[in-house]
Amino acid sequence: MHVHSKWLTPVRVVPLAFLAAITIGTALLALPVSTTGQGSGGLLPALFTSVSAVCVTGLATVDTATFWSPTGQAIILALIQVGGFGIMTLATVLLLVVGRNLGVRTGLVAQAETHAVDLGDVRAVVRRLAVIVVTCEAVIIAMILPRFRLAYDDDLPTAAWHAVFHAISAFNNAGFALYSDSLVGFVADPWVMLPLCAAVIVGGLGFPVISEIVRTSRQRWSVHSRVTVYGTIVLLIIGIGGFALAEWRNPDTIANLSTGGKVVASITGGVMPRTAGFNSVDYAAVTPENLMLTNVLMFIGGGSAGTAGGVKVGTFVLLAVVIWSELRGEQSVSVAGRTMPSSLQRQALTVALLAVAAVLAGTMALLITTDFTFEPLLFESISAFATVGLSTGITPDLPPDGQVVLIVLMFIGRVGIVTVGAALALSHRRRRYSLPEERIIVG
Template identity: 35%
Template sequence: MSGMMTASSPRRSVGDAARLVKHLITSSPSRFAIVIFAALILLFTGLLSLPISSADGHVTPLSDALFTAVSTICVTGLTTVDMSTYWSPFGQVVIFIGVNIGGLGVLTLASLMGMVISKRLGLSAKLMAAGDTNPLRAHGGPVNESQTVRLGEVGQLLTTVALSALIIEVGLAVLLYPAIVMAGVDPVSALWEAPYFAAMSFTNTGFAPNAGGVLAFNDDYLVLVLLMAGVFLGSIGFPVIYTLAKHTWHFKRWSLHSKLTLVTTVLLFFAGAAVFLLLEYDNPRTFGSMDAADTTVQAFFLSAMTRSGGFNAIDMSDLNGSSMLVACMLMFVGGGSASTAGGIKVTTLAVLAIPVWSEAKGRQSVEAFGRRIPSDVQRVGLSVVAWGATIVAISTVAITQLTKLPVIDVLFDVISAFGTVGLSSGVTEALPDAGSYILAATIFMGRIGTVTLAAAVAATSRSQLYSLPVERPIVG
């Protein structure tokens, strides 16, 4: 009898744990996603702390291991150590795997974990996945069918996430291999560098396996263009990839989210390049020493990388102060929702800019591409910007006070951390342990998403069954 009780106890424990996890998934998907991400960071911190992970065989200090783990899982690219020399082959493989896990996205990863545990994608998990795949559904309350991916398509969407990541990274690696070899890299070394650069570009991370990083290819247009293509595909987001796969040449069938993402992304890409050309054309440390072709390519590359790519073909500290400020703006916006990019997202920028245009045109409602954008979506957009600005402001003040470094340099690295970009003015590597912990927290909050963070803090939403009297304060 006691033997039977002993045998059944582990079974009951496993069952209780499974029920607890399933309850957490269904009752608060956002909190579950944050727990999963935090658990992954702790796991990879432990792996990177092992002596086998460092090139010299010593235990990596906790601050460096934790910061690298956060930057890896959150696909950021900032680092407190030299990535090409500090880590052993084992450590590099751990980072490569971590970046691909993190690139799937926090809510997509949570949905997949929910499928594994519950053996099926239940209604709550479907709603969670639908909310991530369409950022217009990022608040509490009933799900509006017009604002979500149909529940029957969510399973297909999750398949698209995994397949698109695999196909794009393999395709990029195949194209990058001959380009890297032609650039002078040893063919054997290129077998590692090609898939590494492919993964780091698609996940918008920006780590480099070689000494000097992309600076070693700053005059190789083919490599730069392929890296830009990988960053673009990763930054538009899985919902857009899903839409393009279904309705490639049928623009009218594209979702409003896909249209806003692509149009805003392309506009920022060209506008950013034009502004950098204007501000840096006479800077002898950057574009001033280049010919017209080099200047044009470098301007577009810089515009793409400041959106979330993280690779740099010029030293960021050589930019003019005005260019660094523009770079901060682009990094704060970031890429598309449910993508490997960070920031407040291009759709957030679009839904806040469109009302200004509508007001100028005298329209009563906010419209885009023949669709009306409801006011609750605009409120979510304002919340995202407010959360993001607050996080950036607090981190910048704290690190500036701690280090006494120039505020523009600190602001640059803080926004790069929040937007999970990975570009640095040199501040990150010089941070004391306390500063690296603050920046790691900024990366974490930026990656999991301000809306997700808010939803996790306020896990329940209550309906208000009455309306208060209306009174208009003076604005402006």
């Protein structure tokens, strides 16, 4: 059957591709062979886990370590890899599509400025992406495998499985773990936690940025790469420092650890909201100020065209610069010596406000359908929408209606941001007239 090419727009293809992957994952996880108990584990746990894995979130209503069989865990890992790699591929290809729709001359300018996105060969881009993904995951596996074998696991096959699962989960910012308490048992172990943190950071930068870092010198980085890298560094410093200040003397989290253990735990606490979802402390026991900081970091997320969620670092930095420029009374907004077009500013504002609306709507729906208080429900909503996976522990206790709310938030947060971004970039319409200006009162 012939499908008209105009129908296959990014706005339609991306959601349909994710829906297909989620449907297949749900069917496989609903099979009796996927669970450790007798018979099927039920449709809702299978659907929730499939959405969480494909959307690389990490939230779970059942214990991944005990509820799912080795077959089920392997299916989850495959869904994480497909979701993470597919997201990066789709987002990168969408950048190419956007470049082509800007016209040949503008496309060549965009190619010269980014140094990373080849506007003429999609297959070459995807091939480079696959090499980056496999290489990064293999390096992380090689780093943590000896530690698992020597310190935690009795045999090499078990250690290898744990290393592979957690390395892939970390690089794809998924946050699924094969331990009932996530990574709490490794809270002070730098040989496991630091490589996983590195995988989260690299995976969250985004393919265009990774490609530029590998292929070009820092002096030739595009504005996007500079904003993403430097913005990520600043947010990591804030996250790590804020976690340490908030939890250093908290006896329910890291106060009883050694100084080195506290440092490792603080690094993990600052990195994972970027949006990995592994937790090495109990987030139900963290201080209120740390919970608030984590909410902000989760909402911002990581880099565009990567495995991280949130509204993205570039969006946050651009809006911050817009505010700063307005306070200074400047007529234009510039970043790294380049003027940001007004259309881009409107796109960033649209993405951010739609994200706020989605989180507030999700939180309100959870307040209506559950008996939990506002603070943990807001944390859960942001974690689901930003596809983080951190939780205060209430996810398994949510009623079916509440779990469906999180499913919708995870899907919108992962698919919606990419889709809305593509739709906004592709919907340039030139108005052939201008209306008279008039001001309203602001503030």
